[in-house]
Amino acid sequence: MAAFEKLVRQYERQVFRIAQHIVQNREDAEDVVQDAFLKAYEKLDQFQGNSKFYTWLVRIAVNEALMRLRKRRTGRMVSIDEDVETEEGSMPRDLADWSPDPEALYGRSEMADILRKTIQGLPPGFRVVFVLRDVEGLSTEETAESLGLSVPAVKSRLLRARLQLRERLTRYFRKGTRGKAQDGVK
Amino acid sequence: MTCTEFLQQLDEMLDPAIAGPLRAELQQHLRCCEHCEITLNTTRKTIEIYRKHELYELPDDLQERLHEAILARCRGCAK
Numbered sequence A: 001m002a003a004f005e006k007l008v009r010q011y012e013r014q015v016f017r018i019a020q021h022i023v024q025n026r027e028d029a030e031d032v033v034q035d036a037f038l039k040a041y042e043k044l045d046q047f048q049g050n051s052k053f054y055t056w057l058v059r060i061a062v063n064e065a066l067m068r069l070r071k072r073r074t075g076r077m078v079s080i081d082e083d084v085e086t087e088e089g090s091m092p093r094d095l096a097d098w099s100p101d102p103e104a105l106y107g108r109s110e111m112a113d114i115l116r117k118t119i120q121g122l123p124p125g126f127r128v129v130f131v132l133r134d135v136e137g138l139s140t141e142e143t144a145e146s147l148g149l150s151v152p153a154v155k156s157r158l159l160r161a162r163l164q165l166r167e168r169l170t171r172y173f174r175k176g177t178r179g180k181a182q183d184g185v186k
Numbered sequence B: 001m002t003c004t005e006f007l008q009q010l011d012e013m014l015d016p017a018i019a020g021p022l023r024a025e026l027q028q029h030l031r032c033c034e035h036c037e038i039t040l041n042t043t044r045k046t047i048e049i050y051r052k053h054e055l056y057e058l059p060d061d062l063q064e065r066l067h068e069a070i071l072a073r074c075r076g077c078a079k
Helices: A002-023 A026-042 A053-072 A108-120 A124-135 A140-147 A151-173 B003-008 B010-014 B021-031 B034-052 B060-076
Strands: none
Touching: A002 A026, A002 A053, A002 A124, A002 B060, A026 A053, A026 B060, A053 A124, A053 A140, A108 A124, A108 A151, A108 B034, A124 A140, A124 A151, A124 B034, A140 A151, A151 B003, A151 B010, A151 B034, B003 B010, B003 B021, B003 B034, B010 B021, B010 B034, B021 B034
């Protein structure tokens, strides 16, 4: 138990962030983190040493988070394949350049609101790939293993997630932006 | 190289460790395509900004509560 407690301490912050990115509220994220660690503890003897413990744990947490989303949406199936067939984001449309220092345009908490609002607009299947690969720093192979996807599928989703986020952020950061985006940030 | 081909290889340009003939070809395209240069630079900034800002911080008191709850549930399971 002492060894497992060390693993909990080591990974609980990362798992919480990933869970909250998927379920998008703190209470559900807390439940997901608890359920994921409990499941990992129960299944510890099934863990194969050929993958990293963290990758295995993230896979459990992502599945728990998607199940939680499904419960919230009154049983409607939610998977990481949802909404990924859209063509949106495969080609940039808004080609405006950004201000050289976009972060100087907004205060810290306002910037965090913009980033949260923007990433929450992505389909879950794109959001989770971007979070694991670009925010949490997993490799493409680890991201694929955590999500049960192929490496080419991860690459394709990552490209579209990045381009969609870039496009959506352009309305806040475009060159010449002096104040806030027209519709404000909630 | 077309813009579509460039975009499909954007990952290669975002990874500084990748070198070789493909990178040289991508850089050649960048020299004559302002649109792809903007897309590359703003995509790079997008990733940097998301890395820099922790959007879902776990306050210390909540982390402790969560930590204890996880351990209590694990101790209570039938393992």
